[in-house]
Amino acid sequence: MKRLSFWWLALTLPAALFAGCSGPKTGLARGQELYDTCVPCHGRDGSGNHDLRAPSIAGLPEWYIQTELTKFFHGVRGAHPDDAEGARMRPMARTLKNDVDIANVAKYVASLKQVKPMAFVKDGNAEAGKATYTGVCITCHMADGRGNKAIGSPDLSMQADWYLVAQLEKFKTGMRGAHPEDVQGQQMAAMSQTLTDQQAMMDVVAYIRTLHP
Numbered sequence: 019m020k021r022l023s024f025w026w027l028a029l030t031l032p033a034a035l036f037a038g039c040s041g042p043k044t045g046l047a048r049g050q051e052l053y054d055t056c057v058p059c060h061g062r063d064g065s066g067n068h069d070l071r072a073p074s075i076a077g078l079p080e081w082y083i084q085t086e087l088t089k090f091f092h093g094v095r096g097a098h099p100d101d102a103e104g105a106r107m108r109p110m111a112r113t114l115k116n117d118v119d120i121a122n123v124a125k126y127v128a129s130l131k132q133v134k135p136m137a138f139v140k141d142g143n144a145e146a147g148k149a150t151y152t153g154v155c156i157t158c159h160m161a162d163g164r165g166n167k168a169i170g171s172p173d174l175s176m177q178a179d180w181y182l183v184a185q186l187e188k189f190k191t192g193m194r195g196a197h198p199e200d201v202q203g204q205q206m207a208a209m210s211q212t213l214t215d216q217q218a219m220m221d222v223v224a225y226i227r228t229l230h231p
Contacts, residue, residue, distance in 0.1 A: 044118060049126025055113055056123070059106070065133040066178060071103045073181040077132035079165070082172045083124035087111050091120065094200050098193045103184075134230055135178040141217070142179075142224025150222045154212050158205075163229040170202040175229045182226060186210050186219040 056075075060066055064076030075083065089095035090111035096104025114120050151159075159165050163175035174182065188194035189210035195203030213219050 044122055046122075046126050046129060048119075049122040049124070049129075052114065052119055052123040053126050055110060056127075059110075063133060064127055064130040065135070066181070068136075068138060068178065068180060071181075071184070074133065074135055074176065074178050075127050076130035077176065078128060079167065079173060080124045080128035081167055082165070082170075083127050084120055085170065087114065087120045087124060088117075089200060089203075092199075094197045095194065095203065098188075098196070100191075101188065101193050104194075132176045134176065137179060137227065139179040139183055139220050139223055139227075142220035142222075142227075144221070144224040144228050146218075147221035147223065147225030150213070150218065151225050154209055155222065155226075158209075163226055174226050175231060177226075179223045179227050182223045183216070183219050186213060186223070187216070190219075 056064075059070050059072035060075050061072075064074065066072045066074035086095065090104070090108050091114065093108065096108040096111075098104065111120075114123060158169055158171035159174055160171075163173065165171045165173040185194065189203070189207045190213065192207065195205075195207030195210075197203065213222065
């Protein structure tokens with residue numbers, strides 16, 4: 019009996035050790051598991067929550083989600099003392115232990131079906147905004163608002179109007195895009211200076227809303 023027990027241990031111990039040394043789980047299943055932390059603010063479907071100032075993230079490009087989570091994780095984004103939403107998002111990003119977790123949750127969020135957002139901004143002039151968009155924004159975000167991965171510009175076409183206005187305000191005031199490692203943020207901060215006031219921001223966002231598929 020003792021000899022049998024010894025040989026059983028000899029056979030099973032290497033397998034157990036190998037299993038213990040295997041890498042972290044990856045893929046959509048792991049991303050969905052991690053996304054449970056995001057649900058209270060962004061919703062199970064990723065459509066966001068206006069009252070909590072949480073944007074729609076469902077169906078955003080995987081590369082963009084991964085980039086922004088990494089920025090929050092390292093304090094490149096959300097560190098400004100006046101950025102209340104960023105201050106909530108930074109610790110949430112840091113619950114992701116490593117780059118693999120960030121990639122997994124980004125993959126899952128990108129797999130969610132996009133939901134056309136409700137309109138909250140009522141005072142924008144889309145025609146005036148079109149002139150601004152075609153003169154300033156189109157170079158990076160493209161004519162259809164779908165963005166350009168090559169230069170790090172995100173898809174705007176299905177984002178909530180209130181969130182776009184809020185981010186333009188943050189870029190213009192230096193609340194976002196001031197970190198020296200945030201290259202795309204610095205570019206946006208410079209572009210936001212061409213918008214003279216909040217009305218100009220609402221106008222361009224009203225035009226972007228017309229691009230919603």
